[in-house]
Amino acid sequence: MALLEIEGLCAEVEGKPILRGIDLALPIGEVHAIMGPNGSGKSTLAYVLSGREGYTVTGGSVRFAGQDLLAMEPEERAAAGLFLAFQYPVELPGVGNANFLRTALNAVRRARGEKEIDAINFLKEARAALRRLSMADEMLKRNVNVGFSGGEKKRNEVFQMALLKPRLAILDETDSGLDIDALKIVAEGVNALRGKDFSALVITHYQRLLDHIVPDRVHVLSAGRIVRSGGPELAKALEASGYAGLAAEAA
Amino acid sequence: MPAVAETIETVSAVTEGGYKWGFETEIETELAPKGLSEETIRLISARKEEPEWLLAWRLKAFAAWQTMTEPHWARVAHPPIDYQDIHYYAAPRKKTPKSLAEVDPELLRTYEKLGIPLSERAALAGVEGGQVAVDAVFDSVSVATTFRETLAKAGVIFCPISEAVREHPELVRRYLGSVVPAGDNFFAALNSAVFTDGSFVFVPRGVRCPMELSTYFRINARSTGQFERTLIIAEDNAYVSYLEGCTAPMRDENQLHAAVVELVALNEAEIKYSTVQNWYPGDAEGRGGIYNFVTKRGACRGRRSKISWTQVETGSAITWKYPSCILQGEGSHGAFYSVAVTNNHQQADTGTKMIHIGANTSSTIVSKGISAGRSNNTYRGLVRIMPKAANARNFTQCDSLLIGDKCGAHTVPYIESRNATARVEHEATTSKIAEDQLFYCRSRGLSEEDSVNLIVNGFCREVFKELPMEFAVEAQKLLAVSLEGSVG
Numbered sequence: 025m026a027l028l029e030i031e032g033l034c035a036e037v038e039g040k041p042i043l044r045g046i047d048l049a050l051p052i053g054e055v056h057a058i059m060g061p062n063g064s065g066k067s068t069l070a071y072v073l074s075g076r077e078g079y080t081v082t083g084g085s086v087r088f089a090g091q092d093l094l095a096m097e098p099e100e101r102a103a104a105g106l107f108l109a110f111q112y113p114v115e116l117p118g119v120g121n122a123n124f125l126r127t128a129l130n131a132v133r134r135a136r137g138e139k140e141i142d143a144i145n146f147l148k149e150a151r152a153a154l155r156r157l158s159m160a161d162e163m164l165k166r167n168v169n170v171g172f173s174g175g176e177k178k179r180n181e182v183f184q185m186a187l188l189k190p191r192l193a194i195l196d197e198t199d200s201g202l203d204i205d206a207l208k209i210v211a212e213g214v215n216a217l218r219g220k221d222f223s224a225l226v227i228t229h230y231q232r233l234l235d236h237i238v239p240d241r242v243h244v245l246s247a248g249r250i251v252r253s254g255g256p257e258l259a260k261a262l263e264a265s266g267y268a269g270l271a272a273e274a275a
Numbered sequence: 276m277p278a279v280a281e282t283i284e285t286v287s288a289v290t291e292g293g294y295k296w297g298f299e300t301e302i303e304t305e306l307a308p309k310g311l312s313e314e315t316i317r318l319i320s321a322r323k324e325e326p327e328w329l330l331a332w333r334l335k336a337f338a339a340w341q342t343m344t345e346p347h348w349a350r351v352a353h354p355p356i357d358y359q360d361i362h363y364y365a366a367p368r369k370k371t372p373k374s375l376a377e378v379d380p381e382l383l384r385t386y387e388k389l390g391i392p393l394s395e396r397a398a399l400a401g402v403e404g405g406q407v408a409v410d411a412v413f414d415s416v417s418v419a420t421t422f423r424e425t426l427a428k429a430g431v432i433f434c435p436i437s438e439a440v441r442e443h444p445e446l447v448r449r450y451l452g453s454v455v456p457a458g459d460n461f462f463a464a465l466n467s468a469v470f471t472d473g474s475f476v477f478v479p480r481g482v483r484c485p486m487e488l489s490t491y492f493r494i495n496a497r498s499t500g501q502f503e504r505t506l507i508i509a510e511d512n513a514y515v516s517y518l519e520g521c522t523a524p525m526r527d528e529n530q531l532h533a534a535v536v537e538l539v540a541l542n543e544a545e546i547k548y549s550t551v552q553n554w555y556p557g558d559a560e561g562r563g564g565i566y567n568f569v570t571k572r573g574a575c576r577g578r579r580s581k582i583s584w585t586q587v588e589t590g591s592a593i594t595w596k597y598p599s600c601i602l603q604g605e606g607s608h609g610a611f612y613s614v615a616v617t618n619n620h621q622q623a624d625t626g627t628k629m630i631h632i633g634a635n636t637s638s639t640i641v642s643k644g645i646s647a648g649r650s651n652n653t654y655r656g657l658v659r660i661m662p663k664a665a666n667a668r669n670f671t672q673c674d675s676l677l678i679g680d681k682c683g684a685h686t687v688p689y690i691e692s693r694n695a696t697a698r699v700e701h702e703a704t705t706s707k708i709a710e711d712q713l714f715y716c717r718s719r720g721l722s723e724e725d726s727v728n729l730i731v732n733g734f735c736r737e738v739f740k741e742l743p744m745e746f747a748v749e750a751q752k753l754l755a756v757s758l759e760g761s762v763g
Contacts, residue, residue, distance in 0.1 A: 099722050103720055114711045132720035135720065188720070
């Protein structure tokens with residue numbers, strides 16, 4: 025059964041059509057990659073799925089675990105198990121990372137009818153997750169993303185994902201701006217979650233992330249449509265031939 | 276800090292409530308006839324059994340007030356105040372209690388409802404070090420002061436100022452009006468003429484006050500003004516931390532609150548003065564609410580003395596208040612940490628004055644203004660370096676946060692330096708809660724309102740960390756309530 029079913033999804037930003045009819049089914053437990061050139065609509069797809077204001081759906085439907093995803097508020101989507109790892113994580117001055125994460129975790133738990141986690145157990149879980157990601161405990165004391173390097177911000181996203189344990193993670197160009205060591209840490213973070221209860225949409229411009237997170241399927245997005253789908257070998261082929269040929273093929 | 280979870284609970288608890296301190300206590304009240312005259316002043320003075328010198332001082336202030344006009348330089352607007360249409364004295368009719376056991380149970384219930392412990396046992400049952408001595412001022416009189424014996428053992432005097440006038444006249448006479456003279460400004464002169472009660476604190480040489488002191492002001496009676504006077508003296512090497520809180524019933528009328536607070540710090544003494552101001556702000560349409568026109572000033576008279584003002588201003592229809600420091604002693608330090616929140620039709624014009632007189636004096640100003648609804652929030656501050664203040668230092672940081680597009684934030688800093696060795700720094704920012712911050716929080720599962728609270732609390736963190744712990748939690752809750760409904 026598919027966890028995420030996108031049918032004929034169209035969306036615009038400031039009156040400009042960006043997504044022009046996307047069809048995609050993501051089965052439970054699978055990891056799919058979305059690739060495509062700049063401006064093809066990759067980030068727009070991520071924002072539409074997570075409910076960001078200003079991204080107006082003009083057609084189509086999205087079902088997430090049987091629910092109408094597009095009718096839900098962003099926080100309801102999070103509670104239902106959707107997580108967006110931001111391409112540009114946002115700074116929250118004065119808000120401690122530990123405080124932010126525990127507040128988020130408990131909000132999600134409350135919404136799911138689960139018990140809240142107390143400070144001591146939270147710290148235990150958080151420290152364990154940090155160790156798995158080769159990150160320092162000091163991370164918890166810092167303000168959310170304030171003064172973080174690009175790599176630290178991305179790792180903080182993966183850390184949040186590890187704690188929130190989503191059913192569906194959307195990684196929006198999490199590999200951009202990462203050196204190879206940070207890239208491996210991010211990939212390990214995602215791979216550690218892989219299993220029958222975890223699915224992911226990995227959005228990336230480059231193939232290199234997919235050497236470390238091997239996808240079940242690869243979809244190529246061009247001008248707001250999926251123009252090609254295939255196995256991991258499709259990413260490799262793209263690396264060799266570039267997007268230009270594909271776009272021409274699609275047109 | 277775990278307080279965020281509590282902030283969230285508070286928000287959900289008050290969604291139907293609004294201002295939850297807005298109830299009225301049914302109690303028999305003795306009121307002076309409306310209006311201000313020498314007669315009224317004589318009546319107040321007689322009710323308080325005051326000595327002749329104090330009555331003379333009041334009458335002199337009244338004479339000065341009559342020659343003055345209301346100040347209109349602040350960025351606030353209100354209909355003219357009819358000073359003859361106010362009761363200047365309102366007191367629960369029962370006799371002043373001698374001990375806590377004699378306090379009118381209706382009053383005890385009122386303070387219980389407000390969350391103020393007037394029973395020493397209840398406070399003692401709390402965590403160690405969490406003890407707070409409370410002076411409760413209800414309309415024009417102090418109704419109870421707790422922990423007086425414990426404090427007396429340490430040599431600290433903490434009592435209603437009306438009692439201090441009787442019991443410690445030499446101290447009151449020496450210091451009253453020495454920081455804020457009777458004719459200082461229109462509202463200070465009015466207060467000097469008609470002040471009714473307030474707190475008096477005296478910490479003798481070398482004593483570190485063993486607990487937090489706190490005064491809780493409550494306006495209850497209709498058509499009355501509250502004019503309290505607080506005087507705090509810390510002798511050489513003494514330390515005291517003091518906190519005031521205030522609430523009032525919800526009424527359609529505007530009520531006047533014109534207080535004066537004077538602080539005196541001698542050699543190496545330190546006074547920390549914190550305020551959580553939660554006077555009724557009026558309703559969403561701007562009807563009713565308190566006019567909070569207050570003069571607060573501290574004198575760092577001794578060398579290396581310190582005075583800090585920390586304020587969280589969430590209430591009042593109009594706030595006009597500039598807690599200041601006169602940095603006279605060599606190497607003395609003044610600090611002002613402020614969070615001022617305005618929502619709906621509230622107006623706040625608040626800030627500080629740092630007057631550097633002595634050499635090597637320093638001051639720090641951190642002001643956080645948050646505006647929502649159709650409110651206006653102004654920071655107005657003066658840093659003055661006098662010719663003898665060699666090497667004086669000031670650092671000022673003013674940050675404004677706007678929520679919505681119908682509110683205003685204004686920053687009006689005045690800097691005057693008459694000494695070339697002084698260094699004055701001023702930083703100011705204005706920001707809006709960014710859409711990307713809100714979306715980031717919501718995408719992690721926080722509701723829109725919780726997201727705003729989290730971001731706003733982060734914005735205020737530098738100020739909240741200056742508050743005693745239990746009040747920092749209180750301040751976060753208040754902030755949540757004040758900003759409720761300001762988004763979406």
